[in-house]
Amino acid sequence: MSRRVELFRCLQGLLSVYKPPGQEIAQFRSRLAKKIANEFNKLPWETERIRTRVLTKSDDVKLPSIATEIDFVDNPLVIGRRFLHGDVVLNFIDPLPDYASGLQLIGVGEVGAYAYSDAIHRNVYPKSYHLIGMFGHASSNNLSTGSIIYRSPWKHITRPKIDRIIASLQFKARSASLLQAGLIPNSQKAFEALSNPDRLT
Structure with a gap:
């Protein structure tokens, strides 16, 4: 099973979302980013990884010993929420006015927010x-x-x-x-x- 971080990196492309009337674009962007981050946080946690350490003893002539221990870096009790709404890259393509409602095209991720958005702006649909x-x-x-x-x-x-x-x-x-x-x-x-x-x- 893929890790959540790897799935999050695959979040690249275009997204079409209905924008209700009377909602500011900044507020709409924040709500959408929080929703995406919360959905990724609901995915199963990463499996615990094993960290290997080499233990050397300076006062002993024996060979160093190898010890394994659980790596708590990905533990949710250590890092808290893995994804925050600031991690989600969203670029609203030709944003609708605050009073308007309709389908809003959004570039998601680095590729969607820059490459795809620029291509759509050049085509002038x-x-x-x-x-x-x-x-x-x-x-x-x-x-x-x-x-x-x-x-x-x-x-x-x-x-x-x-x-x-x-x-x-x-x-x-x-x-x-x-x-x-x-x-x-x-x-x-x-x-x-x-x-x-x-x-x-």
Whole structure:
């Protein structure tokens, strides 16, 4: 059976985790690192190793004797918890805002936190957002968690007005996806990408 330390060194790669809304990234990172460390601490302890010592006697001409004793280095009563949350290397790739929820991609370990994260940043993958709003309310922090500071009637809002706003948002999102995909607007490559919208989503 592999030792816990060897299994911990194999923890390299990418992790996709759901992030709930209203949670800070630093707090989310700390909770995730503690959870990983606690799960590794629950694994079976390492088997006790035998340490060999050579006992020499200066006043005796006999050959030195060899003694064996139990090595208590890996004993949990000596070292306490083997893994702490500071031992877990996590790199949040393009972290979500505190108020957002969704799948968060995380690089784990030295390889995942640096090599894989850099590769994903270089490829510039497009992202998809879903927005939820409420008509007639304004909050102190522009989020649903803030206190309502203004109420307004919204009967004047009609379907054509909403369609115009949505069309404007779609245009801005399409332009942003072009820039994020590394395409120059008003170029042939951009035209070919826009003629096939599946390339950008």
